[in-house]
Amino acid sequence: MTNPPVLTQTPLIEQWHAGGFLVSEARGHRARDVGTIGGATKVYPGTVLGLQTGGVAAAWPGNAEQVNNNTGNGTIAMAGTPVVAGAQLGMYSAIASDATHFAVSDPYGNSLGTATAGSAFSNQIALTITAGATPFVAGDEFSIQVEAINGVFVPLNPSASDGSQSAAGIAFGFTDATLNDVPGTVVTRECEVNGSELIWPSGATAAQIATATAQLTALGIITR
Incomplete structure (x- = not known):
């Protein structure tokens, strides 16, 4: 039996970029919506979002x-x-x-x-x-x-009561909503995502993350 070849090339490392957290998604970009992103902060790809109604x-x-x-x-x-x-x-x-x-x-x-x-x-x-x-x-x-x-997508806030306490999607790319609400692409359905590349609220507990993950699953967003 021939030994496997020795790999000498430098491994390719994927840089952090818009949509990098996606494993797969529905054809025709059906997994994505254009929405309004707010929260008076910078929102990065993979940020789990709630929807302030x-x-x-x-x-x-x-x-x-x-x-x-x-x-x-x-x-x-x-x-x-x-x-x-x-x-x-x-x-x-x-x-x-x-x-x-x-x-x-x-x-x-x-x-x-x-x-x-x-x-x-x-x-x-x-x-x-x-x-x-x-x-x-x-x-x-x-x-x-x-x-x-109508509504505004903002980073998930489990302690809120304005709708943002429930996971409603994931930020596809980078948006700067520090000064005002801005348009942005949100993954809202029918896709698989890499759980290790999702961005959760600082201090979120394991139970809160599990609850939000289940909410994403209900939308058809499957965490791998």
Whole structure:
């Protein structure tokens, strides 16, 4: 049996570059999207990203088909960031069960929890209902329409609550978002990545990385 040849050439070392963390991806660049990258920092290839959600929402007393027919004369105000993680386009409702509590439902009628008058509510939509001089009664209602949804990709932040706590993609190349948000390419689906080349938040625990890795897997981003 012939001995294998002795390799004398210098091994090739791949330099760090855009997309270098990719092992394989769907044809036609289907794995990539162009998005807005922010976070007031420099974002490097392989950085695991979360998605800070945002958008436009409007609210008014009464249901979507009627003018204000509430007994109570309290008001509703959307938060400065009215559209948060998991929001859906369409009409939400907040229906009073008594003078201070409102059952909030998404556009498909699914319960999102209870909004209490005088306290901030945040689940897909963020708002505060304020009681007026005339108390609310059961059946009083507010309508909230999510008219647009957008978002900014930022480095993953497991301790956040604005959507960036969940892994939503991986930065394909280098972007400098130190001074303002900038466009950039994000790997969001259908690919395999080299786990040793991913960049995680400083101080991220093994459990947080495992959770984010599972979130990437759910998107079709498989870590090898």
